[in-house]
Amino acid sequence: MHAMEPVIAISNLGKIYDGGVKALDNVSLTIDKGEIFALLGPNGAGKTTLISIICGIVTPTSGTVIADGHDIIRDYKQTRSRIGLVPQELSTDAFESVLATVNFSRGLFGKTPDPAYIEQLLRDLSLWDKRKSRIRELSGGMKRRVLIAKALSHEPDILFLDEPTAGVDVELRRDMWNLVRGLRERGVTIILTTHYIEEAEEMADRVGVIRDGQIILVEETAAIMRKLGKRQLTLSLQDPMPDIPTGLDDWHLALTDEGHCLLYTFDAHEESTGIPSLLRRMSDLGIGFTDLATSQSSLEDIFVGLVSHREEEPA
């Protein structure tokens, strides 16, 4: 459960790039203090633009953003000193050592040197042994860790992670998830964008879906799963069938695996799932099955459903 105190308040934010591309269209969104918020959206939806505006990298065309009580443009020093950013691209100073570049970031954000904090940070990210290595000598995954260390070097209250686990292996992804959870426990608000919907499902308290520069849904992750999640019943048939008998039309079944399986999609939260009546009707029709299994739709299914639903809507 997330706290209800807003740490970021975005109001009517718009961005039109030179050339006329509308990246953000009247976006309003509130991020609560201490929560993990996942921003989902297809490529070009406006995720990175939104983050870049809040961090000061892109200038908005319209609207306001208040971070920790301060306007990001008028009081940019106050807001930026509280914000850390891990960018999507692996942009690093290739010839610098790990320790030097992390110390540089801390200084850049106005903090006095703190060797003990930096050492702990590098140890937490398994970078301490590599502290003297030049960044260009590191693997992609290690470079990603360096970017996280740089973003955390000034002890921010708000952390933006733009596709943090893109291109990293499973082990590192798990490490990062643990790190993010640890930061949340320390009160850091985390906003992440990701293509790995599994990541949002696993970590986020709330999910926002952005498409064509507009926020189309903001919901608690658990609630969205409850509200939009579907369950699926798979019945392995005793004898394969070429078509679904007309007597089963009421259940809108699908036939898969070359006629060996029947799929029934249902809403687990509805009063009647329709399963008992389906099984009775199958028995009446003499259709036997050898096995049955149920599964729950993932956030990815929900996301794809949402986006495709919007695409089908008339303009």
Next chain:
Amino acid sequence: MSGINLHGVWALYRFEMARSLRTLWQSLVGPVLTTSLYFVVFGGAIGSRMQQVGGVDYGAFIVPGLIMLSLLTQSISNGSIGIYFPKFSGTIYEILSAPMSPVEIITAYVGASATKSIIIGLIILATATFFIDLDIQHPLVMIAFLVLTAVTFSLFGFIVGVWAENFEQLGFVPLLIVTPLTFLGGAFYSIDMLPSFWRSVSLFNPVVYLVSGFRWSFYGEGDVSIGLSLGITALFLFGSFAAIIWIFRTGYRLKE
């Protein structure tokens, strides 16, 4: 944080200086070697057969111009690469997202660029003493001119670095504009030696005022008055500074 981000300025300044230290040989040896060759060729081989210019031996006459030549090219080069490289590598995101004002960012970048250029200028001056007997009449003015020129052209270099979208453009301004202007700016001659028409044309070359002022600090004589030299240099400084403030206000080629 709402006051001056001194830690940020210092971090960025040190970062820029460290980048130069990594290429110390390239940063120092190149300009020193090139200038030494100028001294050997123009000061020794050719200069010994030339008359005095304005009462000064030719070898000594070209010293201020040669220092100014290096100072200009180094300041523009350092100033431009300092901001161009993070744009090129993508690390500019960190500078733009840091709690630093435009003036703080400029102070760090231009400060580091000017420091490097001044060090090179002083090394070239020291190198010159191996070839020529030098007697600097106005050492404080000389230092002031050195600093003013280094800062002014580091600012100009910063503009070039922001404007440049590739390495070719980065080299375009120093190579095709600044070097010709410097050579035609009286580094190797007094503009009094030119026909009156070309002398008048030369007065539109800003480098003339720099070289002249710098030479005045050495020998008490220049092509134009020291006040005019200082005025034109200061004008260029404020012009460059205003352009950079405009760059940060509009985000031109820095922010999308």
